[in-house]
Amino acid sequence: MEQHERLWELMAKRTAGSLSPAEEMELEVLLEASPEAARQQALLDKVSLQSTGKPTPERKEMLLDRIMGGIAAGESREALPVVSENSIPVRRGRWRIMAAASLLLLLGAAMVLYLRTSTSTNAVVWSTVQTRPGSKTRITLPDGTLVMLNAGSTLSYPSNFAKSGRVVKLTGEGYFDVTRMPNDPFVIHTNTIDIKVLGTTFNVRAYADESHTETALISGAVEVTVKDGGKQHITLSPKQKLLVANTITDTAKPATTARPDELKPLIVLESIEKEHGGNQIAETAWVDNRFVYRNETFLQLIKRMERWYGITIECHNQSLLQTSFTGNVQGESLDQLLGMLKQTKQFEYNVTAGKVFIH
Amino acid sequence: MWISGLAYLTKAIFINGNAIHNHLQMQDLLEKIYRDNDQLAFRQLFLQYSDRLIVFAASLLPSREEAEEAVSDVFVKIWQNRAGLATVRNLNTYLYTAVRNTACNYRISAGRMPEILTGEYIQVAVNTMAASPEDMLISKENLRKIESAINLLPSRCKLIFRLVKEDGLKYREVAEILEVSINTVNTQMAIALKKLGEVIDIRQHFGWME
Numbered sequence: 030m031e032q033h034e035r036l037w038e039l040m041a042k043r044t045a046g047s048l049s050p051a052e053e054m055e056l057e058v059l060l061e062a063s064p065e066a067a068r069q070q071a072l073l074d075k076v077s078l079q080s081t082g083k084p085t086p087e088r089k090e091m092l093l094d095r096i097m098g099g100i101a102a103g104e105s106r107e108a109l110p111v112v113s114e115n116s117i118p119v120r121r122g123r124w125r126i127m128a129a130a131s132l133l134l135l136l137g138a139a140m141v142l143y144l145r146t147s148t149s150t151n152a153v154v155w156s157t158v159q160t161r162p163g164s165k166t167r168i169t170l171p172d173g174t175l176v177m178l179n180a181g182s183t184l185s186y187p188s189n190f191a192k193s194g195r196v197v198k199l200t201g202e203g204y205f206d207v208t209r210m211p212n213d214p215f216v217i218h219t220n221t222i223d224i225k226v227l228g229t230t231f232n233v234r235a236y237a238d239e240s241h242t243e244t245a246l247i248s249g250a251v252e253v254t255v256k257d258g259g260k261q262h263i264t265l266s267p268k269q270k271l272l273v274a275n276t277i278t279d280t281a282k283p284a285t286t287a288r289p290d291e292l293k294p295l296i297v298l299e300s301i302e303k304e305h306g307g308n309q310i311a312e313t314a315w316v317d318n319r320f321v322y323r324n325e326t327f328l329q330l331i332k333r334m335e336r337w338y339g340i341t342i343e344c345h346n347q348s349l350l351q352t353s354f355t356g357n358v359q360g361e362s363l364d365q366l367l368g369m370l371k372q373t374k375q376f377e378y379n380v381t382a383g384k385v386f387i388h
Numbered sequence: 389m390w391i392s393g394l395a396y397l398t399k400a401i402f403i404n405g406n407a408i409h410n411h412l413q414m415q416d417l418l419e420k421i422y423r424d425n426d427q428l429a430f431r432q433l434f435l436q437y438s439d440r441l442i443v444f445a446a447s448l449l450p451s452r453e454e455a456e457e458a459v460s461d462v463f464v465k466i467w468q469n470r471a472g473l474a475t476v477r478n479l480n481t482y483l484y485t486a487v488r489n490t491a492c493n494y495r496i497s498a499g500r501m502p503e504i505l506t507g508e509y510i511q512v513a514v515n516t517m518a519a520s521p522e523d524m525l526i527s528k529e530n531l532r533k534i535e536s537a538i539n540l541l542p543s544r545c546k547l548i549f550r551l552v553k554e555d556g557l558k559y560r561e562v563a564e565i566l567e568v569s570i571n572t573v574n575t576q577m578a579i580a581l582k583k584l585g586e587v588i589d590i591r592q593h594f595g596w597m598e
Contacts, residue, residue: 034578041577044552045559069585072526076534077515078554082446082508083439084456092460093434097427099464 035059040070154188160201163339165315170197173208174215177316181236181336202234204316207249221275223254231265232313237275238332245270245301245312255296263298270312272297304357314357320366321357330354330370338363344387349376414479422473430470434463440555441487447507447547448491458490480557484565504543510550511535533587541580548573549580 039056042048048056060067084092160166160178168176168184171191178184182201187193195215207215209228217224219235221242229249235242244253246265255261255273265271274295301310304321314321320337322330328350331342340363344350352374358366363385367378378387414436420429438459445455462483466473476482492502512535514526541549548566551557552573559577563570 037578037582038574040581041574044577044581045574047559065590066585068590069588070581072530072588072590073534073581073584075515075526076512076531078538078550079511079513080443080508080550080554081511082443082452084442088456089435089438092438092456093431096434096460096463096467099460100467 036063036066155185155198156188157183157185159183161339162336170195172210172213172215175206177204179203179234179315179336180339199233199235201236202232202315204230204232204313206230221256221273223256224251225254226251232316234312235275236336239275241272241274241297243270243272243312245310247310247313261296263296265298268301270299270301272299311357317359319357319359320361323355324353325355326350327352327354327370334363334366340383340385342385342387346376346388349374349387418473418476418479421467422470425470430463430467433466437483441483443508444484444551444555445487445491447505447543448488448502449494450505454494455491458494459487461490462486478561481561481564484551484557484561488565504547506539506543507547507550510538510546510554512538530588533589534584537584537587538580541583545576545580548576552577 036056036059039048039052039059042052043056060070158166158168158178160180160182162181164180166178168178170176170186172195174195176184176197179202182199182203184203185198187196190196195210195213196218197216198218200220203217205215205217205226207226207228207230211227215226215228217226217233219233219242220237221235222244224231224233224244226249229251230247231249231251232245232247233243234245244251244265246267246269248267250267251265253263253265253271253273255263263271276295301312303309304311304314309317309319311321311323320333322333325333327344331344334340335342354370354373356369356373358369361369367385370376376387378385380386417429417433417436420426421433441459441462442452442455445458446452449455449458465486495502512531514531538546538549548562551562551565552559557565559570559573562568562573566573
């Protein structure tokens, strides 16, 4: 048996081409003694490996474009003290890379990661605040602007934030109360749109896994620039909201899952409506810890519940997925919410190994 | 060390046919990048290496998207620090190590421990470079058995075996990239060869069963 182990050890060395002449002779003797193993190995030598999952040529070109974009942004940043508005690709990875946990503002149950990035000595350092699914946090920026960050979201801002123009990057959802500074616009970059504001209150919802990026203005004025589609500018008035399709940036999603909300046109401007029988609006309900859903399919709700409660939901009830639900809860548990949803359309659910299964 | 100073006696069955040819081309390409700031050469470098590096990153990160992102980040940094390419002595270990470090940082940022994951599914075929006409008749049944056994190897063993056999890396390169000893690489290779050899039914060698 031990001899057998030695055989494999020598075979491995042979693969590396590092057998000494003595070892080579030893191996020859061992292989003669076990002809079956010898033939198996000879056969194995003739096999070549091919990993699946390599990117297509088109995908590689796209990655190259992103790399070149990242390089261009880096170089323009070194050349100009002011961060140029259009050349910043919103890329989660770059801010996450260089981590040095530092002081952080931790609120409630929020799990927040505060990361500092430093690419080169004179480059701008970006600070990143990240919330996990199931938690929210509140951030006060150096200029006094207040940001509430919803679950599963990321907000970054540069070290020279107040000095060189107020710029932040957002993925996920944030509620902004921007400090008014007439000569110093505040700019939010998302994957799909850039939002420029002077001083105002509004909500931005830019989750990568949703079909649209939504900007809802509560007061003041904002100007939205759509990155693709000819850099359209749209100015919002209070109580208006703008929906911009994420289609171009959204490459990872399989095209087969046609959802009703994907049938919406690319850009929609509509007014914000008060919630039924009240003075509140649904777009910012999450800030008050209210989970509001209006005419949303169960498929959409699953994603939101996963983020809101930080759990995984598996739905095996196909007809349920396309059923629409309307309602709201405040500070309820997932159990209570599912209980409420069940009243609209009957379904069964159970929780196993930290996962919710719906039948 | 037993590996150093020994001539490479056996033919490089596992290495892509044009490995040596590539080496000079690579030096040329690198020079163009760090000396002439040649972006086209840089693009070529990416196109040459991105497949291997993304598949490698997929063994360290849970999603393909993150794997692509890690490799993209590495290339952005390579361009930014392109002067440093002049001192690179082994491009393989340089690139793979950069990807490994970036992937580890992603994991740490996400509050996770760096670890080796199962990675991408590996397919097997008869190596037309090394096979004689009779060998082309390796039965489908045996190929299927080898393929399933490869994909069932423990993740670290699978990764090491794949880096050697598919990417053509040398043991000492694998050892350096994964920060393990050459002995560990040799042991893992031995385990892989043993497990894969054992599943082969030599009576089916010539594919009579088909």
